[in-house]
Amino acid sequence: MTSPRHVTLIDGSGFIFRAFHGLPPMTRPDGTPVNAVYGFTTMLMKLLSESDADHVAVVFDTSRKTFRSDFYPDYKAHRPPAPEELVPQFPLVRDATRAFDVCCIEMEGFEADDLIATYARAAVAQGAKVTIVSSDKDLMQLVGERVQMFDPMKNRVIGEPEVREKFGVGPDRVVDVQALCGDASDNVPGVPGIGIKTAAQLIGEYGDLDTLLARASEIKQPKRRESLLEHAELARISRRLVLLRDDVPLPVAMDQLAVKPVNPETLAAFCAAQGFRSLMNRLNVKAPPVATMAAATPAALPVAPKVETRYELVVSEDALDRWIAEATRAGTVAFDTETTGLDPLRAQLVGVSLSVEPGRACYIPILHSPPQAQGSLDLGGGGPAADTPKILPAKTTLDRLKPLLADPAVLKIGHNIKYDMQILAGLGLVLTSLDDTMLLSYVLDGGAHGHGLDELCQLHFGHANIAFSEVCGTGKAQVTFDRVPLDKALAYAAEDADMTLRLHRLLKPRLLAERMVTVYETLERPLVPVIVEMERAGIKVDRAALIALSEDFGRRxxxxxxxxxxxxxxxxxxxxxxxxxxxxxxxxxxxxxxxxxxxxxxxxxxxxxxxxxxxxxxxxxxxxxxxxxxxxxxxxxxxxxxxxxxxxxxHTSYSLATTTTGRLSSSDPNLQNIPIRTEEGRKIRHAFVADAGCKLISADYSQIELRLVAHVAGIEGLRTAFASGADIHAITASQVFGVPVEGIDSSLRRRAKAINFGIIYGISPFGLAAQLGIPQGEAKAYIAAYFQRYPEIRDYMERTKEEARENGFVTTLFGRKVYTPGIKDKNGAMRAFAERAAINGPIQGGAADIIKRAMVRLPAALKEAGLAARMLLQVHDELVLEAPEAAVEPTIAVVKRIMEAAASLSVPLLVEAGAADNWGEAH
DNA sequence: ACACTCACG
DNA sequence: GACGTACGTGAGTGTA
CATH class of the missing domain: 1.20.1060.10 (Taq DNA Polymerase; Chain T, domain 4)
Structure with a gap:
């Protein structure tokens, strides 16, 4: 381990914004905007090839909430949210950094600038030179003898002279000047009436801010003097805001920043996935062929319902190669698998269908046995065996398909592609670069209708797909797909791929138009591979314990x-x-x-x-x-x-497109409703056990829905209650019933808890009365008292209902739509039902968004920390993981960090985690 | 196929 | 004043 000589710290977050605004719009073949990613990638490439830096890191902001907003809530508070087209690029920029094998550094509660300051100080202390890649004036205070800045967009070095030019003082007095003149874009107040010139002049004259403030009464200009005297405290707060912390605990050790040789293949794969062909040429690596962007971009118009179809059965190597080449050239291919059953862990792959343009598709049989001679039933024309062509050997087909599936430059479109990925994973095949028309439909129209392929085709194209039962029969006579004659299999399977492609062309352009890019790109699509791994992992159950329990239950x-x-x-x-x-x-x-x-x-x-x-x-x-x-x-x-x-x-199966609120659902078996509330039931939970040498970790969000209520509805009383960290139901009881917290007995607390839950569900006196077993009049009085104490909740409820009436849907904090059918129904009961669902939607849906985001981020975080733990289950506000016994503590730390940072709200998110040999005790 | 009941968050 | 209500799921059983 050698000490660093030249450390380069890149302000990732700052760069993204400048690149986004400075570069023309660019999109990937699938429509994802990538201009900032492109700018970042070229910058990093240039920097790594031209700089003599031996240590490099890219530093990011995490969320808006930092230690600064704790003492000055307005800090950066009036910034508009990031543009829709920029949001999906944030994770991609991190991907880009990793593709270069460069460290990403970020830390909750601190800005990128603080981390940069900290690393810069550490590097200087070790005798190194530091280059900060940024043009942000807030970083200029760090410039010094061994620290310089570099503006990558203007290709300009910023040293002491440049800082002096900008601020009129040396780097060591920059904070004092900033404290006086403030910064409108960051909401740093400064002293009213003092701009950068006056500030520089004053600091030049008095030496530093404290001296100036102490001697402010000597200033001759009356207005300036009064303003300084009156707003001295504002200046001190401003200085605290602009002064960078350089004592943050280093999240990544300095030696981890050492420059590693870039793996051209990793980088090429990343560039290919983004459609950065020119960069691949620069890398001198063989670029996987990609179609021109124009050809690969889906047509914006709906496909005419009637398109002449040409379906081809692929049984020769020539035909197979032709289809694969065509898919590769197009850069986009719809893809479907046919199997012998519904359980992806047991089902066998029977065939694959592909489609690259509407109306044209192929079916590649892989495992078809000629229809069994079913006695004398087989009376068809010349007998089946005679006209059943020979199919290609399974190995040949799979070997040829493998590179297509793994090619990041070819987008594979599936309908419920999770299932196909499962089947492929069982054969050791990896599918990268995917889109899922079921999920597209879900984020666009979730709650409006189901999202099955047949239903969507009927709805959007007025087309009735060939029914599965028509091909395989029903009930006792049903056969598996491998026993279906090839002509029928072709008609059925090719249609699925064809229709999937058409749906993609219809739905994908709607994402941007309907502002659903972020939900799809950051929550739904990246979740698919995560869920695949969870389902494949499964969870161990103690069979003997369950059987013993079963017998015991039987006796009783x-x-x-x-x-x-x-x-x-x-x-x-x-x-x-x-x-x-x-x-x-x-x-x-x-x-x-x-x-x-x-x-x-x-x-x-x-x-x-x-x-x-x-x-x-x-x-x-x-x-x-x-x-x-x-x-x-x-x-x-x-x-x-x-x-x-x-x-x-x-191995449960998670449905990603079932619920109206954005939650997952679990079935076959449902592992989201394993008993816990009664003593007898808990015994079942104890039968879910960790593998040998491992522990189960359960991490759950504490009161996430109520915290979301406090945040979304802006309820000050609840926010402070959560900030205090004490028993939320007891505090509510105290505030609603007007009794000091020490005087809250279990009965009062129970009532407050019921009201809190009631709020989440769209409270009614009847419902609360039924829950508590009290007269409706009493329940009504409780609700009134609650509204009195937390008046913001009433506004929220009215606002939300109005939003639902206006749009037909409500939205979560991440922008997910939750449809509220029946909101204008003339039947009062129906309407009331829809109204309660509308009130609940942003809360339940927001919580679902948050845990999904944590799930998407967790695998990489565990990997980065070198931890072998894996996620097994999700139960709405809880994640269950399996971790090697020795790694339990660090795993819990990572899980907690990622889950709590999955959203930054005006109330803290709290995660409680435990570990044990079984789920019952880990919880 | 539907109603009822009940397990979970 | 009456209506019928907590929000979101999936599974097993009985009945028509």
Whole structure:
């Protein structure tokens, strides 16, 4: 480890903005704007090739919230949000940095400038020379004997003379001048009436700011004197704002900044993915062929519904090569896989279809057995075997497809491409550069309709796709796709690829037009590979423990059943039948207070049975029976049967395009509703265990939805409550009921908690009354008291409802649309329902955005920290990871950091994390 | 296929 | 004054 001689620190965030505004718009073949990325990449390339620096880092801002905004909330507060076209470029610039194998440095709570100051000081202390690549005047205070700045856009070095020219004083007095003249763009106040010239003159005369302020009364000009005397404190605050911290703990050690040789292949892959062909030529690496941008850019107009179709069955090497070449030339190809089943871990790849222009597609069979001679049923013309052409060997096909799939310069479009990636991953094939028409539809029209391929084709093109059942049959007669005759397989599979391409041309241009680029590019698309890894990882369950639990539950069900039957005077009935139970309770036993459901049946829900429990012993027994029965059938029995024999783990499937709010959903099995609320249920959670030598880590956001309420609705009382870090429900109780926090008992706290939750759900007196078991009038009074104490919540609710009425949707803080159908329904109940959903939308959806962002960022952060931990599960506000036992502590630190920094709100985000051998104890 | 119930956030 | 309500999911069971 040699000490650095020349350290170059690049102000990444500053550069992005200047490049964005300074360069003409450029887009990638898929429509993503990349002009700032291009500018950054060329700058970095030039710098690395021309500079003699031996240590380099690119430093970024993380969020707006820094230690400065803590003591001066207006600091940089009135900056408009970044332009829509710039947002997707932020992560790409970091990708660019990594493609050069250069360190990205950022730290929550500090600006890039503070980190630069810190590294500069450390470098000088080690005897090195420092170059700061930036033109930001805020960094000029750092210039000195061994520190210079370089403006990469103007190709100009900034040393002491240049600083003097700008500020009229030397670098050591720059902060004093800035403190006086302020900075409108950063909201640094300064002293009113004093500009840069006067400031320089004053500092020149008095030496420094403190002396000037102390002797301000000596100033001759009356206005200037009064202003300085009156605003001395403002000047001191301003100095604190502009003075850079150079004592930040170094997030990355200096020696990590050492320049490494660039791997041309990594760099070429990155450039290819961005469509930077000229840069690849400069790199002297063989560029994967890419079509011209014009040819690859999707047509902006909807595709005519009726296009003549030409579908080709690919059974020769020539034809296969021709299709692959065409896809490569086009730079964009729709892609679909056909398999033997729905479970991607067990299904086998049967064939692949491709499409590069509407109406034209091919199907490449990979695993087709000739239709089995099904006795005498096969009566077709000349017999199937005779006209079944020979298909290419699977290995040939896969070997040829592999480079196409891995080629970052060719965009692969799929519909629910997660599934295809799973299938390919099972064969050791990697798919890079992807788009997903299901996710495009979801971000554009989530909540308006479903996002299945068939549904979308019907909706957008009035086209009915060939039904799967038509090809494979239904029920007992259903066959797997490998048994489908090739002509039918071609018609079905090629149509899917064709339609996927058409949908892409229709939907992708809408992203920019409807301002959904950010949601799609930063939350949805990058999540796909992350989810693929999670699903493939699965989670280990203790089979023996579940079986033992199941047996235990079975015994107790038998006992409870006997008791219930005895209580029904020995009259046998099916405990699982709500209909029979209703008759027993309200007819045979004649218990009072029966309610009917909307279909006229006796209602027998848990709330009803709890009411009845004090009149008769049977309902309580039945509640116990129901609980155990649910646990046994839905969890212990079902989970055991879901264990994948090959991995010994359960692999859920996450749906990315199901919910109306942006949440994920989990199925087959659903691992987002594993019991926890009751003692018996928790035992099931204990059966989710870590692999040998590992621990499970559970990290969950504390009160994320309520924090979002405080932030989105701007509720001052809640914000300060969260900032204090104390028990939020107790504080709410104290504020709403007017009792000091020490006087809050569990009952008051429980009521406050129910109101807090009610707010999230779009509160109503009826709902709150039902939740708390109190009269509606009382609930109404609570709500009134809450509104009184937190008046901003009422504005938020009205504002949100109005937004929904105006647009038909509401939006989350990341810009996701949540549709609110029924908001103008003439039926009052329907409308009220839509209104509550509208109020809930930005809250639940915002929380979903935040955890998605954390999930997208986490894998790289773990990798960067050299940690082998992997994400296994997401449960809306919780992430479950598996980590080697020895690495638990550092893993928790990274997970916490990434999750808490996933959004910067006006309230802190808090993540609580624990580790144990099983999920029950880790939580 | 639908209703009901209940597991989770 | 009555309507029917907490928001978002998925799964198992019974019934038609």
């Amino acid at each position: 069900l038998g006992e409870l059943e006997n008791e219930v039957i005895a209580l029904n005077n020995g009259e046998v009935f099916n405990l699982g039948s709500p209909q029979q139970l209703g008759k027993v309770l309200f007819e045979t036993l004649g218990l009072p207070g029966g309610k009917k459901t909307k279909t006229g049946q006796w209602a027998t829900g848990a709330d009803v049975l709890e009411e009845l429990a004090h009149l008769h012993p049977l309902p309580a027994r039945l509640l116990d029976w129901r609980q155990i029965s649910k646990l046994k059938s839905t969890y212990t029995d079902a989970l055991v049967s879901q264990i994948n024999p090959a991995t010994g783990r359960v």
